[in-house]
Amino acid sequence: MHSFGYRANALFTFAVTILAFICAIASFTDTLNSPSPTVEVKVLNINWFQKQPNGNDEVSLTLNISTDLQTLFTWNTKQVFVFLTAEYVTPKHALNQISLWDGIIQSKEHSKFTITTSNKYRFIDQGSNLRGREFNFTLHWHVMPKTGKMFANKIVLPGYRLPEEYR
């Protein structure tokens, strides 16, 4: 009845249960945090804007992004994945989301910054719909906890427009 095997088994089961319980609590404490990040995006330059030989429009931008994500960090935060998309509607597509820049932030100290960058991923439309197209920048963040449930949210910055002519 009280053999070594039984005791080891009971101890192991108890340890795993407690660990799972603590993980669940740690994940729950994240819901008590109500973050309020801020972001500002400026288009400094349109480097070039043209139609590819296959008929898709492509544009290259230089962006200035300044953001403050410090309130996203809690004790259970492993990293914040932050990225900026251009989002727009075309006659054929109800939604187009193009990632232009992303970053992985692993500590609160590095979560307030300003950078100037050209788009990291190519801004290509599926078709030729970018001339004069209205679009918005959306800053998304995905919080990866040390353990438990992941969180995501976004800020939409509307009212940007691409030029009417290729250049």
Place this chain on the structure above:
Amino acid sequence: MGMIGETVDSIKSLQIRQVLTQAVSLGMIVTSALIIWKALMCITGSESPVVVVLSGSMEPGFKRGDILFLHMSKEPIRAGEIVVFNVDGREIPIVHRVIKVHERGDNGEVDVLTKGDNNYGDDRLLYAHGQLWLQRHHIMGRAVGFLPYVGWVTIIMTEKPIIKYILIGALGLLVITSKE
């Protein structure tokens, strides 16, 4: 020596009725595990509700050996979500992040492009030859939560099958020799 002796004795002293009881309880354990797995499949709507991360392409977010919980809902796929997808001609599913989405207005069909956080370029090189986009049917689910390290058990067992057999043997012996 004592433990081995006891084990041998308990095997010798087995009776039919006892063997049957143990076989039934073993069957109960196996079937309840199966029931839990199938129930999870129903709840999450994903054909594999739990996956183990096998590569470092999503580091530092997900490391090799982390366990991911998947969920497959009707909600549309959006940029930034971490999806698990199958590519035609590849056996092992891939866990990567969506970076581009083009959703059709008329029928809601989506074209998505993925990339591993730790990879330099997007995933077009991993897709089937000539494939530029993933469609809805390639995607098995999206990651909603995770548990670190637990997946190492499976990785070790797949890579060193001998450990798996030792473990199964030991458990089997324990079931046979245990008296309740």
